[in-house]
Amino acid sequence: MTQTKDLSPVAEVEPAAHAHLCMPEDSRKRASRRLAIARGHVESIIRMLDDPHVYCVDVLRQIKAVQGALSGAGEVVLRGHLEAHVATAHERGDAHEIIEELMEALKYT
């Protein structure tokens, strides 16, 4: 667990081409709050797994619940991106690029 501190888990992903566009502050705060809840939930599952009597299906359900929370965080980010950057793309003149980039990011859902 402490071991994960050494990993730079974001290192393998290249910054996106449109990284000069900033995330709307409201999305940023809301996504952060949801992720903090998801983190607490992951921690509680790790504690569950210390108990040798824990039951597989209880763990599966908790993992599904965290996945739901992460999807919620992802939705907040996507909505902010659509509003702040995609809806204005035609005016800015980069619609094609920004949509390819988004489709690529959504593929791994």
Add this chain to the structure above:
Amino acid sequence: MTQTKDLSPVAEVEPAAHAHLCMPEDSRKRASRRLAIARGHVESIIRMLDDPHVYCVDVLRQIKAVQGALSGAGEVVLRGHLEAHVATAHERGDAHEIIEELMEALKYT
């Protein structure tokens, strides 16, 4: 199991009916390791979100990556459950119940 009652984020989920069956130790350790990595990844996304210049699509990609890690943890747990409990259900005489329970848990993928 009873322990999960104290944890707020998991409180809404009732213990499963077959909670007397224990999770195989190997699955438990491996799921725990994967969740520890996922937790570190969630933490790094929360830190990313402190930066007002962060870009939405970079955050979206990181969230997808964590979702992939959680799916991996879920697979470990599911495989252990199938081997330890489902494959022996006919002998034990609770095949119908254990499969209903599993189908219900998988529904929320």
Add this chain to the structure above:
Amino acid sequence: MTQTKDLSPVAEVEPAAHAHLCMPEDSRKRASRRLAIARGHVESIIRMLDDPHVYCVDVLRQIKAVQGALSGAGEVVLRGHLEAHVATAHERGDAHEIIEELMEALKYT
């Protein structure tokens, strides 16, 4: 659009609020071609199921393959929508509505 009211299997879904916007012709043709392939694939699974010796896992794999084909059709439609309608939404002045509508439609992925 009004036409969809006659079709029984699609009857339960209301036409979307922005139904005055038309789908780009290229997306329409490409989505149609992919759906025709998916339909042929569904037909072949139905034929497989006539064989009393068919094996569950073979059927499961075929169903996954069709789901992949449908996701591909959905991607074609989404990309066309983002390019034709979402990227121009700020100019048109309906960004908020069109994004809410899209987020709602994506929810059931």
Add this chain to the structure above:
Amino acid sequence: MTQTKDLSPVAEVEPAAHAHLCMPEDSRKRASRRLAIARGHVESIIRMLDDPHVYCVDVLRQIKAVQGALSGAGEVVLRGHLEAHVATAHERGDAHEIIEELMEALKYT
């Protein structure tokens, strides 16, 4: 569309190793019925796409609805497989192989 008749869309997938196990008749009939409904639904979307005034989001929603129907068919098949083949695997002595095979098939969800 007629073109799809030439494709043998099931050809690319190898028969599973446990193909000597037969699918339970009840699952077979129920999966077949659900797939017939899904096929009708796909056909109605193809007809929708003949209308140049069709709206992207209406098509997206219909595609999601078919994906839901296919998931339902997949659940029927999975449940039948778990009951007929996985729950008896320990007695039959092929638990490890049948579970690997299933995990592999579920991966592409």
